Amino acid sequence: MSDGTNQRFTETPLVRRKQREERFAQWLFFAMSAAMIVPLLLIVGYLVQRAWPSLSLGFIIDVPVRGMKEGGIWPAFIGTIYLVVLSLAVSAPIGILAAVYLNEYARDNWFNRLINLAVINLAGVPSIVHALFGLGAFVYAARFGYSILSASLTLAIMTLPVIIASTREALASVPRSFREACWNVGATRWQTIKAVVLPNSISGILTGVILQVSRAAGETAPIMFTGAVFFKAVQKGDLFPYNFNEQCMALSMHLYTLSTQVPGVKESIPFATAVVLLGLVLAVNAAAITLRVWLRNRKKW
């Protein structure tokens, strides 16, 4: 080995500087992404620690007693499920069908650009404004009154644009060549959508919808104005305690009232309520991830 080749691979100051920069950059990016874990752990840890004395299965299925100062959260828990299920039952079909139209049929003209603009802007409207709209439109104009129906419809309008956006993304991930192959053999657009597009985008569509569960469950303002109530007497563990034209309790609203409106609540109860709400949301997200992984493993190309 000659001296010449040896020297070609020696560390020069330039090389050392590049290595230093590389190490720093990698460390910085890693630190920033690792920092994401810290708030989550702190939130969950703090909540669970403060909530510990009240946490039990009984806490979920018991009803509040002694002016909500003690007892469980069943009416709020089941109320949140009512609101989420009903609102997504409305917004998921509408959102998915609208997204199919926008992605598969719509030509690029002024009307469809207007629809796109509307979807984007609707997604940017603050939830308190949705709440006022729901109050005017559903509670008063449509005469649904303060009810589960009004609150769910308000939540549906709030989640709709996001469902449309996520569904369009899922549809757009199906390669265009599949569609062209179908069109070439004389399939209509609907036959193409049915046979190829929907079966291959369903995982993304469902994930998008399920992620809206956590948003619908967590929002307070829209339901506070339209259908959630301070207290409602309900049987312990009753699965169908509400009618759609009645008001209901909800976890997010319950947490707010316990923390600010009721004096002398046992200290761990609001924290336990928060843990249940958080647990519900995380459980749903975990289900969405599981579903996505399962469906992705069955992906066909």
Place this chain on the structure above:
Amino acid sequence: MPADTHVEVRDLRLAYGTKEVIHGISFDIRRNEIFGVIGPAQSAKTSLLRCLNRTIEFSPEARVSGSIHVDGEDVRQVKDLYGLRRKIGMVAPLPVGLPISIYDNVAFAPRCAGLTRKGDLDDLVEQCLRQAALWDEVKDRLNSLGTKLSGGQQQRLTIARALSHQPEILCLDEFSIAIDPVTTMRIEDVLKELRKDMTIILVTNLTQQARRLTDRTMFLWNGEIIELDRNAVIFGDQPGDKRTYDYVMGIFG
């Protein structure tokens, strides 16, 4: 129009937005001939095929003028657009196995056209896969996914799919760029068989392939016909245009 004319193109112009890519071309394709189209990239070969089965309409900025008649019927006036597309089989350059079973890949078009009887479908699927020289390789796994086949097999699956709606015209757009020479030769043999039943339009970058297979060949360049003649002339020593000679001999540009 003479009795043996199958496709008649007159003064066809195509523009994407303001950019014209086909500048008013006219030619006839005869029934049951293998009609070659050669030309370098960007000479609008694929666009021409898309005008024929009107999938050009999926490009919103495309503007077509002039006329294309198939069997004397103006394709731009047809009532049953999907029937027109079934009349014209189309094989794209890159193989596309649809993410459904091999059987469903081939049965898709007949089902779309309303054929539902299991026995009829089974026969048709077998016949098309045999014609595409794929049957022996997949007959034991018709339920596995079309996307799991190799590239060459997927291309033959694409051909089987194009045959499944029993077209009268079969367009092959550079069908051999993704498959090996042996498979290519097998498919070329298949094409020689198929010409008894249908007219074949073969777009190809391989001038030797055009020379082997076609009866007449059209040399398309920048959206204009440089020359259209019998193969003996196009691939002979003295084609009508020097550019044809240069292109075929590979000393173009």
